[in-house]
Amino acid sequence: MSKLIDEEKRKEAAASLLKEMEATAARMRELIVTMPAHDLLGYIYAQYMLKAMAVQSAAEENGAAEGHDDLIGDNQFLLEYVHAVLASDVAPEDVSFDEAQCTELFELSRQLREQAMFFAMASSADKKTGVFGPDTADIEFRAKSNWVLLRGNRYQVLEGEFYSYVLAPHNDMLTEVYGIGAADIAAGFQGMADSARSGHADAITDMKRHFDAVQAFVASFDGPEEEAMEAWLAANGEQAQATRRAMDDMLRGGIANVSRHTMLPPALLADLAFRRGEETDFFAPGDYAGTPYRTLPARKKPLIQLGEDFYAIDPCFARDAGYRALLFNLLKRRPDYAKTFKDRQKTMSEAAFADILSSQLPNAALFQEVYYRDPATKQWAENDTLILIDDVLFLVEAKAGAAATIASPALDFARHAQSVQDLVIKAYKQCERFFNYLNSADEVPLYRLADGKNEECGRLRRSDYRVLVPIGLTVESFSPFSTYCKELAEITPLLGKHPFVSLSIDDLFVLKRFLPTPGEFAHYMEVRQAVAGMRRAHLFDEFDHLGAYLKKNRFDLDIADQLRGGNATMVIWDGMSDIVDRCFEGEDWESSPFPTQAFPDEVLRLLGALNATRARGWLSAESRIRNLGEEGRSNLAKMLSDLRQTLSLHPTRYFMLSGDDEPLFIWLQRHDQEIFWAGVNDKASAAALVAKVPDVIGVLVEVNSDGAFRAARPFPVRIPTTRTSANDHIYEDATRMSQRTRVLNSNQPNKPVPAAKARKPGRNDPCPCGSGLKYKKCHGR
Template sequence: MYDKKQKEVAASLLKDMEAISASMRELIVAMPPHDLLGYIYAQHMMKALADQSAAEEQRAEDGPNDLINENQFLLEYVHAVLASDADPVNVTFDEARCTELYELGRKLREKAMFFAMVTSANTKDGVFGPDTADIEFRVKSTWVMLRGNRYQVLEGEFYRYVLMPHDDVLKEVYGVGAADIAEGFQAMADATRTGHSEAVREIMAQFEAAQAFAAAESKPLENVMEAWMATNAEQSKTVGRAIDDMFRGGVANVSRHTRLPPTLLADLAYQRGEETEFFAVGDFSGTPYRTLPARKKPLIQLGSDYYAVDPCFTRDAGYRALLYNLLQRKPDYRKTFEDRQKQMSEAAFSDILAAQLPGAKVFQEVYYKDPTSKQWSENDTLILIDDVLFLVEAKAGAAATIASPALDFGRHAQSVQDLVLKAYKQCERFFNYLNSEDEVPLYYRTGGRYEECARVCRSVYRVMVPIGLTVESFSPFSTYCKELPQVEPLLGQHAFVSLSIDELFVLKRFLPTPGEFIHYMEVRQAVAGMRRAHLFDEFDHLGAYLKKNRFDQDIADELKDDKVNMLIWDGMSDIIDRSFEGEDWESGPFPTQDFPEEVLKLLGALDGNRASGWLLAESSIRNLGGEGRNDLAKMLSDLRQTLNLHPARYFTLSGDSESLFIWLQRHGRLIDWTKVNDKASAAALSLKVSNVIGIVAEVSGDGIYHRAQSFSVHIPKERTEENAHIYEGAARVANRARSVNLGLQEKVMPVVGDKKIGRNEPCPCGGGKKYKRCHGR
């Protein structure tokens, strides 16, 4: 009974959608396209200006800007109609019709959302297991509502990177290379983003010039306008173009605002009436559940110029259309094209994030003999940095099908199969290989022969992150893939993460240091392993990290509630989104987590030294919450200021899962590593904890942290004659220690002795290196 009723409701909604879209088509085709575009863009601009003047608190209270979403939705329909209908002879602009068009657009979006709910609600099971119904709804609603969560100011950077492998062929086919095309796409985005404000400035500047001209002539402005225009012909044309930008959709005119050649623009554009599928007879005719023409070609030709009517599909649709037409014009380039795409995508992670991976060992196209199949297997990119391992499996093709999920949800699911699961299975095979022996060899293939290039020991790596990397964003599937029954944490503990190249450009800006980035990836991986917990895309994850730090722990706490079937965090990306707003977005600092200055100095010293174990030390510090960070800062500051009286000071900061032992050494004094190790072991015993991270920092009394490094703290299991002094030290610490919030403080006695160590002797820190290559540097 319910299924029958559901089908009846869905059929009614579909009929309504088709009728509304037909009415919208009639209204759009009857109006001059330039005037209609000018009206919609003006509405968009006025709302954006109103938002800029609103208080931040009010913006947060009001939530997403619905009028801007309506404008965007409407622009897509304008593009669809212009692409589908030839230019009529008699058209007139009517503001009343525009008002009606907005109302119809609102109704169509509303009906489409109800349709997504009704048609998804009764899905019992599927590719995403018991959560398929909810995910199907999210995918369908995203198809209707979201127009690419992209940051327009980064268009050029993205295009420059992904097109550079084809630079020579682009020049041959279009007469311009990757850099010029990227500049054009950025100019295209900038025109719609800031074009109105620039037009206003231009008009005001020329108006002031005309007023000055009138004042010099001692005549009223209206009496000298003709003379001024005759004298300033070029400025008059500039004003005309600015007026066109403001009132006739000129901000979307890419022929004017970019230097891209007409041949290239033509490959990205529809001519009037060229599109035949969107309004064709059949189910979903003209509705948002057909594939909007803007998803295929982002531009439309109006007269002799080309217009980017819908600015938000420019990234994905433009990229796909450009590469498709490049191969159409040069079909013999396909094999080389595929090879170059593969090389670009495989190198992207370590290339774009080079500053976050200093000194990393990067292996591309590594081979190994699978112990199960006995066949040679390949992985794309292996990155080893300190005690962290990244395995990146790159997919160079388009991220997802452009077919509607309402027409074929299974085809979307197949995209997951092709992209996510293939990468996941390749990572799984490699991780199983790592787990097959204490140490495994890796090979390069050269001239048909396999030559060993490295040996990897799994036990060395504290963090191992398997990553599936696409060129374009794969949201929302990239964050939902963990719900696939086949996707389990590898080796039972290493969750799979799906990322895209365009997301890497954002991550590198907000997480500029290795410690920040790798700690984020640790937290991100923890969330990737949590079923029933969803954030829409990578920028929601990033925003949650910047706001809450260990947001995986917050999610875990909420999931403990038996009443919670699925947890969705929405809107966490707002601080990321706002960072790319405004014309001066590059000049302001990006949001970051709060750390006291003293703690930042210690983190900086660890990063500056980058001795073995430094990422573990950074991670332990970054795991601290606000109170723990303040406690650490106070202890560092208080004890550091006494180093003029004592050669060394130390303290412990204890937490639930791990504790810190920090030794501050006066800069210029030799470190007594035997004492450091004994004191750290005694402190660990006194705290009765199983995991202690040791950090030694060489500091001046004036607050300069010259050097810092992590060291392993040995915690003895039982008392012997050799370690009796450590147990005695632990007892003394326990007897006289006083609690300091999250940690314990023990007053440090001065270092005994300044015995010199030979430069070629083993370093007493226990790191296994010669003193001259370790602490003797």
């Protein structure tokens, strides 16, 4: 009975908040429609700049920009409502600007935003069941709150790059319809973002330059000041016009005028814009009328036409909704292009992962549109993109459609969730089918479709791959659902051990900058995949995951500890992306270095040598090194430095680093010495016996006379389990090692290994490193 009473109270609270929201929204509409649009925009933008300067000043004094996020959120929320009213109401004949009404409008906007958040809590609380199981209440709350608060979850400076890539397949049709191609349209969207980001600062700079020029002219003019001004205007008509434009940018919302600040043609802008009074749904009678829980007009068309010009009133929706609105209207103008459009979108999205991350996937084996017989149905099945690099396998299932939905979570949460779940679950099921096929035999054939027939194009063994990452890739980010979908009952680790990861093309443009080498990217994906398999552990989006990785490295282990400790029902890490966000804020962001994890120089040199050599197993060796914490990295650096400097006295040195149950055996050797692999393997096996650690990875490093690491080759370390006559010498060596104070050959004789023992194996002989491959396919390459 008490639960029923609580449920009734919750419903009553939600209903009361809904009425309050509707009343607040109606009053905001009344105020906005009675004021001149340009003056209102200018006032809102100016107030934002003044408050931003105050926040910046406080940050410089206190060391933290407190209130900055709230300032941005409040400003954008109000601008969305200005857009909604202008789209919904024709301009009345009698309008006047009233600063007191503007003050009331700011307060109402803050109030409505607050009411919407309380409604999200009241309408979502205590839900025990749903598509996300026991976490449905929390996820529904977050979906509703993000619907109200979250805008522009991309970096403004990357807009041109994103649009250039995703519009390129449609370049010919865009040119035909709008008279402008993909690259120029991308530049236009970047221009919108740049104007919103730095338009006020640019206008202030222009005004100061023009003022200084006028002052200098007046000072040198021989006559009254009024005549001087008239003379200057007569001689500098173009500069005077530029001054008026700068004034308009500063005081009348001119920074939002995309007709002025971009070269996008009117036909394209018109397709992205509402005319005054054109939108009829947002304020129509019914539940949620005019509240943030209806679909804001800016989600449908991000621009507004005022007179002959087009305005991006809220800069974030110009980016978030622009892509879908543009393609929707392109197909509306050319419905005959639908089939070709779909095919091109599919091709673009399937190629995106390997294309954008080409530097992170050097010499990877790439299979697109992989065919095979499904072992369950015996029918031919297809997967999008298979990428094989060293011992890492990426299976990418791309979904070319827009990820975001414009259906409100308040009106129908199940439908809202389903529209994005479909993207995840469909990709997951396709990955699951392929992984089951891969697990159906020791080796499976792969096929490609050629002239209507399936012909074999490769063979694959699951045992060859240490890391297998199934990925669902969308064009746009659709956080937070992309990270929350792991709570769905259907989403479990494939084959019981390979969690599914959801990414977007948006994400890839950021990841490639922060993880520039194959080793960095592969290791991040290992850690990211581990977190993807943790239910009840939530980070908002990919950039929070990236920030957590840069700050903490193995943050999956930290989260696992938190989930184990106490009675935590859910672990949420918030704000981890700040280290990433800051990199895109300054004007010089392109030339500034991106943050990276800290490694001692000696370890960086070793990682660089592994990356340069890229012998089989190099990503495994890099992963083990990157797993090390600060102390482990320091210890590794010291051992490398100390022993490297003694190679002038000893042709080879070695040591074992055995912390954290991920041991490394390092063999250093002068480059002018031929490698005696049998001796290397035996020494590594003996060291492993002494350290009593399993799963040792060995790395042989060749060092030049100047101390530079010329090459670094991983090799598997075989650890004997039973003493035999064949390995008796290894056990004897282990006994000698155990009597020393350290597991390294500090007393190695200063003479090279006899040449007779260093016979180079034949090309078809088994590689002496122990990989099981022929020498020509392993270290003989």
